[in-house]
Amino acid sequence: MDLPKVEIIGVKGIPIIGEGDDLASLIVEAVERMGLNLRDGDILVVSQIVVSKSEGRVRKLEEYKPSRFAEEIARKSGKDPRHVEAILQSSKRIVRMRDGLLICEAVGGHICANAGVDLSNAGIGRVALLPEDPDLSARRIRERIKELAGVDVAVIISDTHGRPLRRGSINVAIGCSGLKPILDRRGERDLYGRTLRSKMICVADELASAAELVIGQADEGIPVAIIRGYKFERGEEPASTIPRSERDDLFL
């Protein structure tokens, strides 16, 4: 019997990434060392931090000269003022600010804490910025994998975001290439033939969350997952189409 099954496989053995590393090539090699091959229709979910590192988006904290505004926020939040300065320089907009916590609009319109500027996994005294254009990063990885392995995979760049209304962060897609991030199921019918009224599913975010089930084991150092067996709609819409416009957001 043909089981409806989706597999999420963590890619082990990717070395610690540095600026200029050919990430796609390191992924292909690691997959091969696991005795696997990438296949057409696989979805590769790549954690933002390794993309940022390969693109040289890690900065020394000492490069940042905090403004008085940054100093003030740092004082309230207990953050390093140079970290705050990096956050402010990476923000397109401050969406909320309270007790020194910052919710910012980052690259691609994604709204998240600290504009995605993170000390974790950046190295001591360093800060990791988001990729300059995560959709472009996804496309480049995808094209390079096609070149190296001859297969057409979809690529998602994932990041861990807090969110309104619900506690705990989840992983979402901040970049993608090769799949429609939002599946439009309006017009499909339910079990009783009734047309579904509104059914737009953000499959890119669901795939990023699914990948976290293997990526999340930080001590194992798994920055990439293969999702295999999920039938997605191909498309070229970027993940920057996922953020809602303010006007369109009933919740806010």
Next chain:
Amino acid sequence: MDLPKVEIIGVKGIPIIGEGDDLASLIVEAVERMGLNLRDGDILVVSQIVVSKSEGRVRKLEEYKPSRFAEEIARKSGKDPRHVEAILQSSKRIVRMRDGLLICEAVGGHICANAGVDLSNAGIGRVALLPEDPDLSARRIRERIKELAGVDVAVIISDTHGRPLRRGSINVAIGCSGLKPILDRRGERDLYGRTLRSKMICVADELASAAELVIGQADEGIPVAIIRGYKFERGEEPASTIPRSERDDLFL
């Protein structure tokens, strides 16, 4: 080589559920007909609609006598006024209301459109309410499965929710039993030995989203998924601990 792998298996062959059906038993039978067995440590994600049906939470629209308030909202939104009345009666609080769209606090504190009261898959002229206590529903299914199959699975009741900031709905957990819905990774260390500052991950929501990759194929009628190979922390915290308190919500 031992692959870090998580499998998501759709449970096929579950009949259309009616009031009083022993859902756990139908799941166990369907799994067996697929040539599989449930195992200790499996996570069973069950779509809210089949839980609601088995618990007799489907109502005829004609049972609802719309208030004038419901009529007014119906006029603006194009909804059936009896559907609106059902929504209002199921709401603990109206969080946002605009152009006839309703964002409500539903059972367990979960905030979603229409208080989760849905016409889809309810049957013609009918409306499906959420389970009265989805955490209790999850626990009952879990205990019944232990009774029937002798295995300890974790159970998540999932629902599809729109959300602020990002377009497209995703699946989240509105009920759970047997696993900690939020994983607290504060105090763990990153690749460079730096302590992770804040890392609370809502694994219950990520698992619900992962399950949607097989449940979401509506035409296949797959209301249940098995997630296998994910190492979770056991616990008894309910999914009603996931919604943030208003005071605690920096986003709003």
